[in-house]
Amino acid sequence: MANKMNKMRKGLEVITGQHKEFKLTECTNANEQTVTDVRETSSKLERHIVGRTKEKDKILAYLSESMINEITVLPIYGIGGLGKTTLAKMVYNSPQFKEYSQVWVYVSQTFDLKKIGNSIISQLSEKNREIAYTEKQMIDNYLQKLLANKNILIVLDDLWENNKSHLEELLGMLKVGESGKVVVVVTTRYEDIAKKICTIQPHKLAPLKDDECWTIIKQKSDFESRYDQQELRHIGKDIASKCRGVALAAQSLGHMLHSLPFDEWESVRNSDFWNLSDSEDTSSTHVLPSLKLSYSVMPSYLKICFAYCAIFPKGYKIVKDDLIHQWISMGFIKAESKSSTWQLGEKCIRQLLGLSFLEHSKSALV
Ligand SMILES: Nc1ncnc2c1ncn2[C@@H]1O[C@H](COP(=O)(O)OP(=O)(O)OP(=O)(O)O)[C@@H](O)[C@H]1O
Ligand SMILES: [Mg+2]
Incomplete structure (x- = not known):
């Protein structure tokens, strides 16, 4: 352990040196204002609103x-x-x-x-x-x-x-x-x-009811087109009840469950993530277990692609093609027999959007 700590300290020293050399400075308020907030909303109502x-x-x-x-x-x-x-x-x-x-x-x-x-x-x-x-x-x-x-x-x-x-x-x-x-x-x-x-x-605002979360999960996972609906229904309902009425959680899980087979629906339901301590804290750092779960089941290449987005300042409007180029040059995604690195990059973007881990910027849609 001592050796490991030593090695880690040296690694950190190198990073600190590079930080100084590259003149990386923290973003000032003035800089922040020039970027578009990805959370920006408009009054346009989505289709398929459940309840409320x-x-x-x-x-x-x-x-x-x-x-x-x-x-x-x-x-x-x-x-x-x-x-x-x-x-x-x-x-x-x-x-x-x-x-x-x-x-x-x-x-x-x-x-x-x-x-x-x-x-x-x-x-x-x-x-x-x-x-x-x-x-x-x-x-x-x-x-x-x-x-x-x-x-x-x-x-x-x-x-x-x-x-x-x-x-x-x-x-x-x-x-x-x-x-x-x-x-x-x-x-x-x-x-x-x-x-x-x-x-x-x-x-x-009250939490959504469990059956409303279940309706959102069904919509997002395209449940009606599955042949194994009968077996999945009660598992899906259990998962919905664990969203604790949070629409975003239901949406994110629904998307995640979309392509998963029966046994993985079961393992999502039985996951230990649901038992994570979940205080009443409502601050912005609070992560619902359901969203953590969406993260934990991501394939490792997607996890690292998502984690990489932490380099952007809060509210930064990321240009999709630039991000894919960066992922490729960092070696996060590699060509497979069926798809090129670029196609895989686009797939990552689609997956992160579907999970609500990335959002379309408002200005890109108009
Ligand atoms: N009743 C609903 N039926 C279906 N989808 C919903 C419903 N309510 C919210 N959503 C979806 O859940 C997501 C989160 O909802 P919304 O943005 O309204 O949450 P919020 O409470 O404003 O969150 P924040 O505090 O982050 O601003 C959105 O994608 C929205 O479309
Ligand atoms: Mg909001």
């Missing part, structure tokens, strides 16, 4: 009750992947808000009041679509003009800012006095943020 209609109706009812107020803020909160953004999209797209001017803002972990203000201005005003105001005063002036005498629905998706005075500043920016009605739906992982920003009772 009762919750949507409840939120719509809450909102219509409080429409008398100048500004109504209703946060939806719950752990990552539970379906907050999806529910916000359902509210946004409901006929109740047809007559409203609508704005969808993806807030992200970097809270930037000016960016939020500019995003609202560009969505509400044809004229100012391309302009980004740099001064807060200008933004406030324009917003006051644009929000006055209108009914407006604003979704602030993925809010991480916890500072009370920043949140108050945000609300201040959206208030226009009695002439208009502003309805704001916020999504956040944190209850305390929800409580700080709300004007009416925040909505704690």
Whole structure:
């Protein structure tokens, strides 16, 4: 062990030396802002949403009750992947808000009041679509003009800012006095943020029911086209119940189970990963056992390809072809008799997308 430690220390010294030599520096905030966040969302609703209609109706009812107020803020909160953004999209797209001017803002972990203000201005005003105001005063002036005498629905998706005075500043920016009605739906992982920003009772999003998770798994694994449905059904239902109502987990597992035979469905169900200690911690580092499981059953080449993505700064927009080139040059993927390295690289991308370990960037889809 002592020898091993010695060797490891020497290895680390070499890495530190190279780090200095290559002048690798940590990313500053300024750099982060130039990259597109892969988590960025839009109001477009996916097909095949399972359940959630009762919750949507409840939120719509809450909102219509409080429409008398100048500004109504209703946060939806719950752990990552539970379906907050999806529910916000359902509210946004409901006929109740047809007559409203609508704005969808993806807030992200970097809270930037000016960016939020500019995003609202560009969505509400044809004229100012391309302009980004740099001064807060200008933004406030324009917003006051644009929000006055209108009914407006604003979704602030993925809010991480916890500072009370920043949140108050945000609300201040959206208030226009009695002439208009502003309805704001916020999504956040944190209850305390929800409580700080709300004007009416925040909505704690419930986990999906086990049979709803099972429906998602069936959709993603293309269950209906399998010949061994009979044997798999009860195993699948057991797996669904272990997703603990998290839509993202069901989606990721469903994709993983797609190509697996009966005995591997069984080993997924019986895996020790489900018993991993799973605290109530809802921080961003919290990994659900189901997602860890998806990782653990990846083939080793895919694991290393995925782990390699850690070199990109958070929120980085990765260019697919560049990533495949990098994987190949690092020797992570090697040609097989049936497929070339490039084809294997593309397959890795597809697999990681399917598992929801990578996401299409919004700008790539438009
Ligand atoms: N009711 C549902 N039926 C089917 N799929 C769903 C449902 N709810 C969410 N999903 C899917 O699960 C994934 C995660 O959902 P969503 O992005 O809404 O979660 P979130 O709570 O906003 O997560 P985060 O905290 O990371 O922002 C998405 O791909 C979404 O399409
Ligand atoms: Mg979300």
